Amino acid sequence: MNHPVVIVGASMGGLRTAESLRRFGYLGPITVIGEEAHKPYNRPPLSKEVLANEVTHEAVAFEERAATADVNWVLGTRAVSLDQEHNTVTDSSGMVHPYSALVIATGLRPKRLNLANGDLAGRHALRTLDDAINLRAELTPGADVVIVGGGFIGCEVAATAARLGCDVTVIHHSAHPMLRPLGTELARQMQLRHEAEGVRFLLNRSVVGVSGDSRIREVQIDDGSSIKCDVLIEAVGSDSNTEWLESTNIDLSDGVLVDSAMRAISTSGDFIPNVYAIGDVARFANPIFDDVPRRVEHWNIPTETAKRATSVIAAQLNEDEKLEKLLQDQFKPVPSFWSDQYDIHLLAFGSLSLSDTVTLVAGDVTGECVFEYHRGDQLVGVCGIGMRSVVQSYRAKFI
């Protein structure tokens, strides 16, 4: 009897891997080990419409498909180590799972601020459903909400909290929120639209401390000032969940380094047989842009990388002669991204943060608009507010 394909991480990436294995004709056993107690659910609504209403698993759960009804879900359980030599994963209950192929889909977790007094109540980060449930309970009208980090998640939460009647301040390390991906003109415009909704920005600033009795009451800023705070939300980026792989020779310098077939790469540069990584944790080169491996924290990437990895795994396990040809294929998924803040819907394709020049090409920045992002003379991204058809028409330019 064949060992199962073992997938570690039961979020979108893990789910898409299981579904896609079936689609590529793999009929054998599949085990998914996931630290969270919940079946896979969709994270983006946790900072947007679901956070604004009621946060429940039902509101965000992915629909289950008949093809994956026989998947063995081992939930509320963490993978703690990988034995490459014997092809096994050990979980936090002590169970050893032999695998025919292993897919690492352990994603990211939020970075936290390193604060003296850090055990005061009222600190939050947002990645999981449970995080969102805890945060939702504190977003009451009139609450002083301080968000550290004006990236997409920080700004989405700011918008949601402002609409819920909270008093919102965003502390951000650069001159405008979302500056790095969006560029000055669009970022400044987004800031203005937030300010019109009552959100305050403390820019080129950082947090140096918090104070209170058992709960946070005040946040200290690096210019010597203090602001009132009931709820502190830390949205300052993420770290890869790769500690459980530390005793292996996989290159973990930033997530899991993989080749174009999503096979894990060792520190000496060889691929590791039967070990793959996908989703937010996978670092891969995308020939659309260049040959530099990067992690991509966009929602369409778990699905695209799961498809790529499983086409190879299924061909390998089914001893399909297509395998060699498959491995030669280029893998170049078009990153796609969206963000909803108030009634503003941003849609982007490509990789905006690689750009050095940003140009308005359609519309008006105060209304609907489209920007092109170039690195030298290469188009690397497009982003728009509204004007969907125009933004959409760019996608083909990347393929």
Add this chain to the structure above:
Amino acid sequence: MIKVEVDMTKCQHYGQCVFEAPDIFRLNSDDKLEYTAEADDSERANIEAAIDVCPMQAIHIVE
């Protein structure tokens, strides 16, 4: 035949579905989603791919 349903209270007209199943989904001249509610069985794989890429998880196949 497959019956397709899009929850229009959820759909944000991102049009990601259009890339996966262009014969079923399109954006009209107002950039709003339009779709064909009944599709041939041969479209199933495309429709499932559209379901996967819909950010709002608004698309369903009703059996």
